[in-house]
Amino acid sequence: MSTLNVLNKSPFEKKTMEQCLARLADGDSVLMIEDAVVAALADTAIASQLESVGAAHALYVLEPDLAARGLSSSSRLAAVKVVDYSGFVELATTHERVHSWL
């Protein structure tokens, strides 16, 4: 019963990422899009928490949204994989449901 959790706000602006990460079940994954992509970068205040979540869950970041903000995927956390929109679509099919944390 895997869920793809989609986050679209920076964890430094809203609590959705914090609430999501605390509620992940086995097999769940996290995809960061829109303003949430800043959390995928190394050396932020949430980096160590994401690294530890990444040990048990797949973490993804939407590359076009990183690029739109002038951010490079090369400065992301090692635990985070990069996807484009077709990867987003594929993740939506390989998980049983998609939950957007709004």
Add this chain to the structure above:
Amino acid sequence: MKFAILVNEGPYQHQASDSAYQFSVAALEAGHEISRVFFYHDGVNNGSRLTTPPQDDRHIQKRWSALAADKGVDLVLCVAACQRRGLVDEGEMKRNGKDASNIAEGFRISGLGQLIEAGIESDRLITFGD
């Protein structure tokens, strides 16, 4: 796979309309079906044919209308959200005694039942919003 899309945010607000569109295009390119895009709350503003963004900017409404024309995607605006925000088709114009309509090509106005139906009949319902 059959996808349904829910858009809860207006165009040019944050990024939901753009994300929903890009996801829809990618899904269609991968051979999936978009059974319906349902626009709710401020999302109904995606369906106004009177929008005139600067020429060097993307035209969000026309982009949706093209998706309906080219791929047969069903674009549905929530009627109650439309009434609150002044989104009007011919039928609503007559019914509410208005002097104009402003709904764009490819969009139609209907009720929340269309969202429920899309959720039941599709394999995945993906929400984009604020």
